[in-house]
Amino acid sequence: MTISLPPAEEFTVAGRRVRCRISGAGPAVVLLHGIGRTLDDFTAQHELLAADHRVVSVDLPGHGGSAPLAAPHTLPALAAAVGEFLDAAGVDRPAHLVGNSLGGAVAMRLAVDDPSHAATLALVNSAGFGREVTIALRLLALRPLGRLLLRPHPAIARRTELAIFRDPAYATEERIALALAVARQPHAARVMVELVRSLGTWRGVRPQWRAELLDAVARLDLPTLVVWGDRDLILPATHLAAARSRLPRARTHLFRDTGHMPQIERAEEFHTLLRDFWAGAAARP
Template sequence: MTIAPPPADELIVAGRRVRCRIAGDGPPVVLLHGIGRTLDDFAAQHALLARDHRVVSVDLPGHGGSAPLDVPHTLPALATAVAQVLDTAGITGPVHLVGNSLGGAVAMRLAADDPARAASLVLVNSAGFGREVTVALRLLALRPLGRLLLRPYPAVARRTEQAIFHDPAYVTEERIATALAVARQPHATRVMLELVRSLGTWRGVRPQWRRELLAAVAALDLPTLVVWGDRDQILPAGHLANARTRLPKARGHLFRDTGHMPQIERAAAFHALVTEFWARPPAG
């Protein structure tokens, strides 16, 4: 039996179904999740930010309830798809881009490809700042092992959730059920393998796209906040130091006793941090 992700809104973008949530009024904010995840990772922040922002949470192509693309799923393709969602939603001006993990790299790619769309970047335990990544993702780059590892087993889904959160209280049956529902989508394995193999190898994250992307983002001189959880088992907290080196004008923040998703484990503090960052006048 196929179980769908939790209900949300839906847009038709370039003939393709996109699962999303849009709420609130004020400066626009876009929330982008990580690889193999869904917009539900930003549910708490969506509700908090919608009090005084126009908030768009979106399932990336081929994730959750969003249909896959007709082209290979790569970082530039995902960024283009997000831009199309914004156009369809009638949001054409600059937006605050907030991305977790892969979503952070998508946010950076979108800002680099179309700077007029970006008011700021909030990069949450973001991909792009180092080679190191959990062995579970590196093994997916090996053929044919990747397909075997992506079979939707409950035990695997539970271990994945346990790796994401430092506090085991966040490893709920609801989150495990959502992860299984996402993994059981007929296109899920293909999308994951296309992304993993375009971004990395069994040795880790490829350096070529990281160097090019970070150089492009640094040249934008865009207000940027980089945050991390110090107990991240997916992308190590040492990447925050790399971010400060590659983006020297960016502001950084480390959450203590926090895993890969500070926006969930430290929801109130995260909300206060990003809204204060947006309210601060630009440097210089």
């Protein structure tokens, strides 16, 4: 079916359609969204950063306007697909990787598996730092409840958008309509269920992949920024303490009265924080 998504570009990578947005010139920045979301969660940051960076936003496989993978959707598979896309898009130097939620874990996995793609990491309310996650995602791991809960419905789309933001004004009719359109894709439920079951159970996020990934990221010693919204209902802000413990050299920041997407609710402040972080990383010995 035809899905109404905001205008963007398309690449074909390994025979698979990839929806993306590429703007500006300068050091490369790669923006990676969360599970069940699209590159449109980074529209404000994309536009701000494109003034002096080459900014690349991309829909992850099976999300938004990007076709699903032939293989099961797992964290390593998503990271590998992003790497292939960056190669196809001509991003041939290490980039500033910025990931929200699942996108943060994808950014970390990509940096570990192919360090040539990563100059810095900015992890925004990122998956990977704790077991706790909203029950709405934990229930998706239960058969056959997962697919039932993922049925496209306006009330579910509205409830999801309201859960993401501290300020309900950000749960606009446009965002709700986009979420509903994306959920109606034939492969959407399958991709979500595959990802949720590969990353966790009804009890929460699995510890094995988290421990391995964070150990590997710590060994990379990349300049890293970890930020959180203190009113996040998806991944609690207590995970920021775990980030400080596991990545002790990382810079951290807690946004007050902010939900799961500081890049939207605190767009200007987030943009300034990113630029200051990158400037500090450039000066790092």
